[in-house]
Amino acid sequence: DTAVSQTPKYLVTQMGNDKSIKCEQNLGHDTMYWYKQDSKKFLKIMFSYNNKELIINETVPNRFSPKSPDKAHLNLHINSLELGDSAVYFCASSRGTGFSYNEQFFGPGTRLTVL
Amino acid sequence: KNEVEQSPQNLTAQEGEFITINCSYSVGISALHWLQQHPGGGIVSLFMLSSGKKKHGRLIATINIQEKHSSLHITASHPRDSAVYICAVLLSSGSARQLTFGSGTQLTVLP
Numbered sequence: 001d002t003a004v005s006q007t008p009k010y011l012v013t014q015m016g017n018d019k020s021i022k023c024e025q026n027l028g029h030d031t032m033y034w035y036k037q038d039s040k041k042f043l044k045i046m047f048s049y050n051n052k053e054l055i056i057n058e059t060v061p062n063r064f065s066p067k068s069p070d071k072a073h074l075n076l077h078i079n080s081l082e083l084g085d086s087a088v089y090f091c092a093s094s095r096g097t098g099f100s101y102n103e104q105f106f107g108p109g110t111r112l113t114v115l
Numbered sequence: 116k117n118e119v120e121q122s123p124q125n126l127t128a129q130e131g132e133f134i135t136i137n138c139s140y141s142v143g144i145s146a147l148h149w150l151q152q153h154p155g156g157g158i159v160s161l162f163m164l165s166s167g168k169k170k171h172g173r174l175i176a177t178i179n180i181q182e183k184h185s186s187l188h189i190t191a192s193h194p195r196d197s198a199v200y201i202c203a204v205l206l207s208s209g210s211a212r213q214l215t216f217g218s219g220t221q222l223t224v225l226p
Contacts, residue, residue, distance in 0.1 A: 040218070041152075041199060041218070041219055042216065042218055042219075043201065043203070043216040044216070045214050088156060090158060092158075102163070103160045103163050104148070104160050105160065106150075106157070106158035106159065106160070108156070108157050109156050109157065109158070111156075
């Protein structure tokens with residue numbers, strides 16, 4: 001069974017559309033994350049959720065809204081998509097809270113292309 | 116200047132060679148992660164360390180907190196080790212906002 005899964009794997013859409021990326025983990029972890037990897041392969045943290053509560057929100061436009069219906073799911077909704085949103089988005093999870101001493105498990109990534 | 120610098124940016128080695136990838140950081144940290152990103156894009160956490168040395172199979176990671184430096188070593192390298200290796204540090208305050216990534220080292224191991 002896949003530990004951290006994301007859907008869809010590829011997403012191609014037009015500017016101005018609203019789209020969602022889903023993430024699920026079956027590891028029983030308490031914390032989930034969303035990362036963005038740009039065209040230069042640079043990873044940046046976007047959000048972190050612990051027990052369904054947002055514990056950090058990096059300087060991300062408010063067009064991006066994470067939604068966590070339960071501890072195992074953290075979905076990313078993006079409104080009014082822009083060209084600059086094209087990137088690979090990774091979901092991850094870890095035990096406990098924060099990053100300190102807990103290994104992170106990554107999903108396979110979702111490649112978003114905005115035309 | 117990025118707070119986390121990796122070197123080299125690109126590395127090509129022959130199968131069997133001993134490989135070292137370096138990560139230097141300029142701020143106080145509480146933990147450092149080494150990640151591996153496969154050619155297909157998947158990311159795997161290799162190590163998380165805050166002091167000393169860890170070993171897993173042919174991979175060894177070391178960290179020197181005083182020198183603000185970590186190294187990832189691969190012994191008896193193999194073509195399947197070809198990937199991007201990413202260093203990430205958690206700053207001492209522990210905020211998730213402050214997990215900072217290096218730009219990665221592209222490793223290619225030739226048969």
